[in-house]
Amino acid sequence: MTETKIYALGDSITYGFPYGPAHSWVTVIAQRLPIPIINGGINGDTIEFMLHRLKRALVTNPSHLILLGGTNDAYWGHSVKDIGPTVTEICNRCRDAGIHVILGLPIPVDEYNVESILAEYRAFISDTAKREGYSLIPFQEAFLDKGNRFRIEFTTDGCHPNIDGYEAMAEIAERYLARIL
Numbered sequence: 001m002t003e004t005k006i007y008a009l010g011d012s013i014t015y016g017f018p019y020g021p022a023h024s025w026v027t028v029i030a031q032r033l034p035i036p037i038i039n040g041g042i043n044g045d046t047i048e049f050m051l052h053r054l055k056r057a058l059v060t061n062p063s064h065l066i067l068l069g070g071t072n073d074a075y076w077g078h079s080v081k082d083i084g085p086t087v088t089e090i091c092n093r094c095r096d097a098g099i100h101v102i103l104g105l106p107i108p109v110d111e112y113n114v115e116s117i118l119a120e121y122r123a124f125i126s127d128t129a130k131r132e133g134y135s136l137i138p139f140q141e142a143f144l145d146k147g148n149r150f151r152i153e154f155t156t157d158g159c160h161p162n163i164d165g166y167e168a169m170a171e172i173a174e175r176y177l178a179r180i181l
Contacts, residue, residue, distance in 0.1 A: 004036075005036045005037075005060070006062055006063070006177075007037075007038045007060055007062035008037060008041065008066045009054070009057050009065055010042075010104070011041060011043065012041065012072075013106075013107060013160065013161065014041025016039070024041065025139075025161075025166045026038075026041070028166060029177070035177075040057055045069065046076070047073050047086045050086075050090060051090050054090055058094075058097055063099065063100060064180075065100070066103075067102070068106065068139060070083060070118060071114075071159065073121075074106075074114045080121060091128070091132065091134065100135070102135040102177075103134050104125075104136075105136065106121055106122060107169070108143050108150050110150060135176070136176070139172055142168035143161075
């Protein structure tokens with residue numbers, strides 16, 4: 001039986017910007033769960049660059065890979081047609097390597113045009129997870145109140161989580177990882 005090890009592939013929201021990895025949702029989970037979790041977040045990363053960095057993840061021999069990205073792509077105005085094939089390629093390469101894929105739904109942002117693109121990404125990622133049988137972590141839930149309104153108070157700048165936001169992301173991830181693992 002393979003030992004469980006998770007690689008979190010993502011952008012600044014995985015990295016832990018602006019505080020650094022020590023305060024990221026990845027580190028919070030790693031402190032709570034008896035599972036090795038590697039933070040593969042890089043500030044400013046796009047889905048395309050994550051594909052190029054996938055080899056780094058595969059070298060660590062993870063049993064699971066959490067893919068959480070798209071925010072920078074949305075700020076660049078990339079459509080689902082632009083990122084969809086790359087997300088699929090990342091998932092296929094992981095599947096071919098025997099790695100369980102866990103897709104993360106991007107958190108909301110406080111910019112209407114960017115948020116509407118992210119909503120399309122979330123729909124695509126959810127559909128992909130359902131169609132392909134991948135696990136899913138709805139990180140965006142951490143930033144929505146009971147009325148489904150954006151909780152900007154969980155961010156530093158309307159985009160990046162603050163300490164409370166990273167804690168909320170970790171709680172969502174922990175709850176879903178308990179089901180997945």
